[in-house]
Amino acid sequence: MKMKRLTFKKGIHPKEFKRITENLEIKEVPVPPKVIIPIRQHIGAPLNPVVKKGDRVKTGQIIADSEAFVSAPVHSSCTGIVKNIGDYPTPLSPSDTCIEIETEEKEEFDFDLNTNIDYKSLTKQEILKLIKKAGIVGMGGAAFPAAVKFTPPKDINIDTVILNGCECEPYLTSDYRTMLEFPEKILEGLKIIMRAVGAERGIVGIEDNKPDAIEKMSQLADNESNIYVQAVKTKYPQGAEKMLISALTGRKIPPGALPFSIGVVVSNVGTAAAIYDAVVKNIPLYKRVLTITGEVLENPANLLVRVGTPFSFLFDYIGGFSDEITKLILGGPMMGIAQFTSDVGITKATSGILVLGKGRKDKEFNCINCAECVNHCPMFLIPTKIVRFAKNEIWDKAEDYGAMNCIECGSCSYICPSNIPLVHWIRVAKSKITEIKKSSGK
């Protein structure tokens, strides 16, 4: 069926850079000699290690867990000996608790490799339990525990599950490759989520710069009466939850609310594939697909990598750089986090590693009120105003101007001709406002 291009208002059109890796098949990376697994990988309650130094762990064994509802356990990604539990740099923090495991050649699994469960025989609760046990979190970057995401408050009815196949971040192609190579897993994963939340409709939203992914997913979806594959316009941040929901359903999440409130649940395509593995095969989330890319790499790649694999091992595996590098980024160029060392282990939410060569700090000029940030903010904020308040530490005004609604997509900083790090200042404002609210007990 011919589809019209749905989208949201405003946003930007950054250069894509997807050619670098889009035609490279996903390659599985061998087990590294050691893995460094961060135990803080998701938004939610912190985990406690459940293994000790010197313990022998199997692949897929839970090594850190929490009793809290908003949490997801972390599993060992290989078989080996726990060498150390202590502070290491992680992709998200300069120093945080990690479990270092020295790997062994012979692999043993903590789950049955021959499991094949018919999810239709499971109840909602059983599915959610399996998803939680497998440690599934949002793999698009936010890393929110999936089982929590699929548990709406009692009085709310979810009618639509949206799978996010936009991958609107430049450079990254891991979701794209997953859609091409494992479309069945994604579709089954979607059906499992729909069953878990009781939704009657599933939509896969894919940016129209990936026509073959759209075609592949559409072919499969044609056999399903209630699953639709919908092309959306290639525009950043099309993959932002609010923007995607609004493009696909016309519904807008009110400020401060969750997708639940408008009857929608959104999940990344990679997460859906992991959910299939978790529910049908009982395989926990201990490896994921990521793109390692950048113009300075000699052999950029789409890789299937075990959680905790150090960046440096991946660089050695693909064969180094052709140029000096100045920036190492976890994620894409728009929202990724710059790293100070390559000795960090990947997490469940690492969708890509981007290496940039020619790094230069752009000179910052005064704001000239050009309004480009206002014209491109998908949340309809006035970034330059919020930033002025933030720079002057007038936090209540920053909040009045909607700072807390910022989705931190970075469109404002991208477009600013005066090179003002607008989104950075808004992040500062957001954390200050949260801090003030906490201390005043609201």
Place this chain on the structure above:
Amino acid sequence: MENKFNLILESSPHFKIKRSTPQIMYVVILLLLPMCIAGVYFFGWAALIRILLSLVTALLTEFIFLKLRKKDISPVFDGSAAVTGILLALTLPPTLPLSDVVIGSVVAISIGKQLFGGLGYNIFNPALVGRAFLQAAFPVDMTTWVKPFYFNLDSITSATPLGGFKIDGVSTALNKLTLGNTGGCIGETSAILIIIAGIILILLKMADWKIPVSIIITVSVFAGILYLLDPVKYQDPLFYLFSGGLMLGAFFMATDMVSSPITPLGSIIFGVGIGIVVMVIRVFGGLPEGMMYSILFMNCFVPLLNRYTKPKIFGEV
């Protein structure tokens, strides 16, 4: 932990559009060049001397003030002072005494811009601040006009189309107005050139289309109503659109990013306000032309407009 690459730590995003504030300024300068050339074509070397003098004075004033304020002097070359210098010259009579040109340019940069804190902080369009000062200080110099192509005989004076109509009831042919073959300021006479350059500026997204469009529509409607009421007493809307500083003001002065609103609705109200004020001055006021005052007047409202025209946040009802 060794850091073998000397990695740069910065918050995202890690790449950005290749367009900088100085680039915008230099493109504006480039698009002002046709008007400069037309000015020289119509009014001779006198126009060129005034443009260059105003430009150099603006840059020097910027330099001196940055030095006095103990600031980095690199903003001298960011193009913004140059834009102000050139814009000011384009709004001056071709035979204005050179000393007046210097004074106007100094006032534009010093009072119009640096006293507010430099680039980005000024409330008023700096070039118009300079011009307003000259208008108040040297009213005779500022209203002495020459006919185009008569620059060899400096005694031949002429009225501008607006002045001629207001004071003597003489109208000017439309083709003269659009091409620029009339008395007037150095860079304001050729409406057609200004419109072409202005449209390019808008297409490059360096000016907000809503401002000139709302000015032009407001002036057309305002003048149209008057013309329908009394076609003898009032000129037709095209005359008001293509005479005086309206086009230059609408496309290059009112759209000055620093002194115009940043919200979409604010820009429209700003443009409508300018259109109304300029027509009120032209039709009911004592001056033949009011573009400068109407823009300066509306500049005052920009902070207020920004505050009261906040766009609705996504998802807000």
